[in-house]
Amino acid sequence: MGGTTSMIDSFVGMTRANAVDRLFDTAIPGLPDWGRFDSGDQHWQAQEKMIEWWVDRMITAPPTIDEKLTLFLHSHFATGREKVEDSRLMWDQHMVLRNFGQGSFRALLEKISLGSAMLIYLDNESNKKGAEQENFARELMELHTVGNGRFTEGDVVAMARAWTGHNTIGATRENNWQYDPRYRYNSEEHDHGTKALFGIRKNWNAHDTLDELCSGVKATATSDFFARKVFKFFVHTNPSQAVVDDLAADFRASDLDIKRLVRAVLMHDEFWAVDSRYALVKSPVEYMVDVMRRCGLRSQDDSVRWRMEGMGMTLFDPPTVAGWGQNGFWLSTASAWTKSRFTNNLKWKSDERGILQNLDALNPDQVVNVITTFFSIFDASDRTKEYMRELIVTTREERPWAMAYEPFAVGMFMPEVQCA
Amino acid sequence: MIRELDPERPMSLMERRRFLKGALAAGGAVAAGPTLFTDLAGAASTGSDTILVTVTLSGGNDGINTFGPFGSGTYRDLRGPMAIDVAGAHSAGQSQYFHPSLRRLATRFRRGDVAVVRGVGDPLLDRSHFSNLARWQTGLPDGRIAGTGWLGRWLDAAQTSQFTGVAIGGRGVPLHLRGTATDVTDLPRHGGGLYGSDRSDQRDQRMYRAIRQMGEESDRPAWVNRVGQVNALSINAAQSVAGAYRNDLPEGRLLSDMVLAARLVNLNLGTRVLNVWHGGYDTHDNQIGGNSGVGDHADLLTELDAALDSFFSTLSAATAPRVIVMVYSEFGRRVEPNGSSGTDHGTANHVFFLGRRVKGGLYGDPPPLRSLDDRGDLRVSMDFRQIYATVIEDVLGGSSSDVLGRSYQTHDIFGPAAAVTGDLTARARQIRERRERTANDYLLRHTPSF
Secondary structure, three states, X not given: OOOOHHHHHOOOOOOHHHHHHHHHHOOOOOOOOHHHOOEOEOHHHHHHHHHHHHHHHHXXXXXXXXXXXXXXXXXXXXXXXXXXXXXXXXXXHHHHHHHHOOOEHHHHHHHHHOOXXXXXXXXXXXXXXXXXXXXXXXXXXXXHOOOOOOOOHHHHHHHHHHOOOEEEEEEOOOOOOOEEEEEEEOHHHXXXXXXXXXXEEEOOOHHHHHHHHHHOOOHHHHHHHHHHXXXXXXXXXXXXXXXXXXXXXXXXXXOOEHHHHHHHHHHOHHHHOHHHOOOOEOOHHHHHHHHHHHOOOOHHXXXXXXXXXXXXXXXXXXXXXXXXXXXXXXXXXXXXXXXXXHHHHHHHXXXXXXXXXXXXXXXXXXXXXXXXXXXXXXXXXXXXXXXXXXXHHHHHHHOHHHOOHHHHHHHHHOOOOOEO | OOHHHOOOOOOOHHHHHHHHHHHHHOOXXXXXXXXXXXXXXXXXXXXXXXXXXXXXXXXXXXXXXXEEOOOOHHHHHHHHHHOOOHHHXXXXXXXXXXXXXXXXXXXXHHHOOEEEEEEEEOOOOOOOHHHHHHXXXXXXXXXXXXXXOHHHHHHHHHOOOOOOEEEEOOOOOOHHHOOOOOOOEEEOOOOOOOOOOOOOOOOOHHHHHHHHHHHOOOOOOHHHHHHHHHHHHHHHHHHHOHHHHOOOXXXXXXHHHHHHHHHHHHHOOOOOEEEEEEOOOOOOOOOOOOOOOOOHHHHHHHHHHHHHHHHHHHOOOOOXXXXXXXXEEOOOEOOOOOOOOXXXXXXXXXXXXXXXXXXXXXXXXXXXXXXXXXXXXXXXOEEHHHHHHHHHHHHHXXXXXXXXXXXXXXXXXXXXXXXXXXXXXXXXXXXXXXXXXXXOOOOOOOOOOO
């Protein structure tokens, strides 16, 4: 999620291990309960409050892995309010991601799969013997564990049968036909017959399938798929198979301990390589959080929910079951337009905070230096600095009062600031 | 390290020349370099190029209930409570019907402006949204999924400006419009206050200049360069499209996107391909309510019907004859309903073409309902890449085998390119041709096998 220049300075001189350990050891207290967001039936409003809360938490958190890892897992186990239609369930899932996200992948997978948000989002709520529903069965394999091409259509059928009866309580007469989203296993709706899954014939049930995916015949595929995705999220998008193999083997050796995997990725030589600098385009949330933190701003200073939508990344509402993509996925005219309006607003808000007040007294070279340092772009090209300098000089001549605003807004929009 | 930026398989110079020759011969555009397009004035089209609008029904539209033999006993038996009642449906002749929500589309069909291609799908189908949509959008042989799409590869050689390819809706550039050297513009439906476009004083020009300059640097890491380019393009784009937003867009997601698409076409910025999304077709539940006219699917098709109609009525007289709309979805749905008033992922589907250049009627062999595959799904009778080959050869201009990686059969779906405005002879010829091909010619070409 980035850090201010002073935050970065606080890591200077540490060993890799010490620096990475600090990201894991920094616990942030104070997770609110649902009541903070509850807006009666207006779940859309609750979502907006959740978004603002999370953005503020990301802005104010000390250097920690918690927020970025939670963001990764939110996309990996994508579910969205638009289909779930209940922000409370999205909040419950968010808590699962936080409370189980640094432990066993197997435990997290079970918590998520049997959570109300996922049961509704991928329709397993209505997966019953004789009326099988394959949506969850397929995505469990394609998106959450082994990845596409590593299971057969027959596996999808068997997986769906194994997950029959793992539903929500649903609308019942006792409850006046009000929908109850809590998980319930209905044995009479479960298909107790023999199924052939991954070439193994037995009476599969949901939990057995997760064991097989995480520690059985599919463990290699699952560890490969997940380790590759974690590496791509944190480092760059083209890891070699050898790099992934090493990470996956280590991940398996730890019984799929997520913290250990993420730590290994952050300790990796390629993570620290110069070539990995700017190898990722910041996602809109990462970008917004980064610049707002630098400017000392909070969600209330901007319409963060609308900005997110304009940039294509509304928290708690990923666009598809595959979550969000990376790099080129974020680049579009529409997104850049929203981003430019965002920076336009932030330059005024920053001035209200007094951030720009000293710039007027500096010479153009000093202003360039202050702005690039402010955004931690220590390696801006000479030409970029020259363009910035020209802007400062002409603004000073043509529109003196805006001398600080315009270079600051352009600085926020610098390509390097939009990459990580 | 950052191979993602590199071409999947770059066109060699030779291939590019060959492609261009094909594109030019078909009245296509002149290729430009892969970087920034600054000369927008030179980008205006010749005034006769055909424009393709793809409408992506995302989630897997239930083609069986969109258009089909609603009166047949087999259909009613297999679809059970999900069957559409003939009473409210719109006849297309030959015992075929449009869904009750598609009244205006049916009217257009009877006018001869709509082609329905049946049985289209991917022979390698695995029923996953993501890989299917990705394969549909990629359009390469053997189900290969690449970082480029079929229209993106066409654009790589044919693009003349950042508006040659346009994604509508502000959801990012879809894979089928992505190439290795294309700069597709993504237009959001909320245009108010676009960066730069609503400024009458030139006070922000200094900032724009600095941002453009930073976009032209090429010696930084690849993604930094790319972000810089997109920043610069966005400023240019905002100023060019301001006219499309001058009047308010109508309410409704698809309706507003389709009207925006039509207005953009009217601006004549050289646009050749556009995509509009319509999501929500993954109707695993509540596809249908108590009768065939209600439920999620009916609502979606009502939206689609109205949006298609508004699209054509928004087009100017000069552009309307040049536009072809292609409505497709990544797969169809299973014949037999599931247990939650919905349908699961299926296989073959219809592709619809609309527009004055379309030779209206029915195409392709409809998959027989009595002979389903081992999963209870329709059998694909036409490879979806045949559709692409037809569009590239007969609509966009260019060599389809260069774009698709091999040759495919094409189908005689499109009439000659629209006349340049004012060419009454050509227009008269078109009208005569349309009269000649009513009912007996095209409607009887394929006998339904239901």
